[in-house]
Ligand SMILES: Nc1ncnc2c1ncn2[C@@H]1O[C@H](COP(=O)(O)OP(=O)(O)O)[C@@H](O)[C@H]1O
């Protein structure tokens with residue numbers, strides 16, 4: 001049985017607020033693996049990296065704390081890192097673990113710092129506890145994947161000095177994919193990158209992305225996502241999909257290596 005390229009799936013936090021979405025996603029993974037076993041193939045390794053920006057926002061609002069972002073990244077002062085870690089590595093990660101368990105998946109809940117899989121360093125004083133992520137040591141994740149685990153990784157990292165850092169989950173997923181030399185798909189609450197008429201753009205290179213960002217057709221979190229996907233496509237030497245986590249019928253296609261949503265191209 002040949003070794004298969006790991007697939008890194010990034011889930012936006014909105015999936016946690018979308019009724020039935022996690023159940024459908026995990027059942028799709030379970031069905032895909034059962035099908036592979038029936039066909040006497042080895043299970044394709046899958047890793048989930050998740051966000052939870054909306055979970056953090058809800059908690060901040062309950063605590064009457066303001067939300068501030070710079071270029072799509074949450075300003076995370078020292079006084080708020082406990083809240084962010086609790087929401088992402090705690091609540092969001094364990095909700096996902098619970099849903100994976102209900103689908104009988106052998107999941108394991110992690111953060112970027114486990115096994116030094118992803119290394120992080122502070123970006124700027126202005127952003128506070130926000131980290132830039134780079135690929136680290138693949139050994140730990142490869143060990144888990146070789147034993148058939150489904151790692152579910154939050155976007156919380158730990159610096160060399162032991163500081164906890166909040167990492168944008170798209171950037172975290174890119175670093176995990178680089179660490180494992182895997183394929184990457186960024187799953188959000190939209191069918192992919194949309195043009196000015198809200199029509200899906202099937203393929204996108206750097207030139208088109210720059211044009212649409214400049215024209216403010218691509219805005220907010222999608223700017224970070226598009227830039228992260230193009231960076232990953234270049235580094236991994238393979239296209240990266242931006243697609244919907246609601247595209248349940250298309251997920252088996254994605255799992256078996258076909259494209260869905262918008263394909264971000266390596267144009268270097
Ligand atoms: N051109 C665009 N195409 C699709 N979505 C866009 C575009 N520009 C901005 N967006 C917004 O980006 C959002 C997805 O980014 P984000 O909220 O950061 O997702 P996630 O939380 O999954 O990382 C969409 O819900 C949409 O509101």
Ligand SMILES: CC(=O)N[C@@H](CCC(=O)OP(=O)(O)O)C(=O)O
Pocket residue numbers: 011012013014050051052053054056072073074084088130131155166167168169170221
């Ligand atoms: C630095 C930074 O912005 N971190 C993000 C991490 C979570 C995230 O990216 O969640 P989504 O994928 O659901 O947007 C945040 O605090 O919102």
